Amino acid sequence: MAAEKDLQIADGGAKKKKMIIIAAAVVVLGAGAGGYFAFSGGDAPEAAPATADAAAAEGEAAPAKAASGELGTALYVSMPRPFVFNVPGASRDRLVQIKVQILVRGTNNEEIAKQHIPLMESTMLRTFSKANADDLVTAAGKDTLKAAALKDVQEALIGVAGSPIVEEILFTGFVMQ
Structure with missing residues (x-):
C-alpha cells in the first residue's frame, strides 16, 4: 500500500513537469508569433507619395510643385x-x-x-x-x-x-x- 502511494506521487510530479514544459513552450511560441506580426507588418506604401509620383509621371504636378515652392x-x-x-x-x-x-x-x-x-x-x-x-x-x-x-x-x-x-x-x- 505504501508502494502504491509513492507511485502516485511520483507519477503526479511527472505530469506537473510535463504541463509546465508545455505551458512554457506555448508562451514562448506565442511571444515569438506576436513579435513576428508586430515587427513585420505595416510596411505598406503611403498613398500620398504614390499619387504624387503618378502625377509627376503625367507631367502635371511637377510644375505646380515648383511654382508653389513645395519640396x-x-x-x-x-x-x-x-x-x-x-x-x-x-x-x-x-x-x-x-x-x-x-x-x-x-x-x-x-x-x-x-x-x-x-x-x-x-x-x-x-x-x-x-x-x-x-x-x-x-x-x-x-x-x-x-x-x-x-x-x-x-x-x-x-x-x-x-x-x-x-x-x-x-x-x-x-x-x-
Missing part, C-alpha cells in the same frame, strides 16, 4: 559603413570615425543616390581626410566639414547624374580619438 518628401540614405580616417593635429594625429546619412528629396533622387553611393563615399572620404583635428574639436569645425563635403558631393553628382541630388549631409555619429 518633395524628405528621405534619408545611410552610408553603408562609417568613415574611418586619420587627421593631423597640433600635438598628435587623431583617428576619426564618422557615421553619415544624406538627405534627398523624392524617391527618384533616393534611387539615384543609392546607385552612386561609392562615388559619394569616395568624395566624402577625400574631403574628410583634408580636415585638421584641431578644427574638428569645435562645432563650427564640424559644420565647416559638413558644408565642404556637401559641396564636393553635389559637384561630383552633377558631373555624373546631372543634378546635385543631395540636399544635406548629416553626421549621425562622430568619434575622435
Whole structure:
C-alpha cells in the first residue's frame, strides 16, 4: 500500500513537469508569433507619395510643385559603413570615425543616390581626410566639414547624374580619438 502511494506521487510530479514544459513552450511560441506580426507588418506604401509620383509621371504636378515652392518628401540614405580616417593635429594625429546619412528629396533622387553611393563615399572620404583635428574639436569645425563635403558631393553628382541630388549631409555619429 505504501508502494502504491509513492507511485502516485511520483507519477503526479511527472505530469506537473510535463504541463509546465508545455505551458512554457506555448508562451514562448506565442511571444515569438506576436513579435513576428508586430515587427513585420505595416510596411505598406503611403498613398500620398504614390499619387504624387503618378502625377509627376503625367507631367502635371511637377510644375505646380515648383511654382508653389513645395519640396518633395524628405528621405534619408545611410552610408553603408562609417568613415574611418586619420587627421593631423597640433600635438598628435587623431583617428576619426564618422557615421553619415544624406538627405534627398523624392524617391527618384533616393534611387539615384543609392546607385552612386561609392562615388559619394569616395568624395566624402577625400574631403574628410583634408580636415585638421584641431578644427574638428569645435562645432563650427564640424559644420565647416559638413558644408565642404556637401559641396564636393553635389559637384561630383552633377558631373555624373546631372543634378546635385543631395540636399544635406548629416553626421549621425562622430568619434575622435
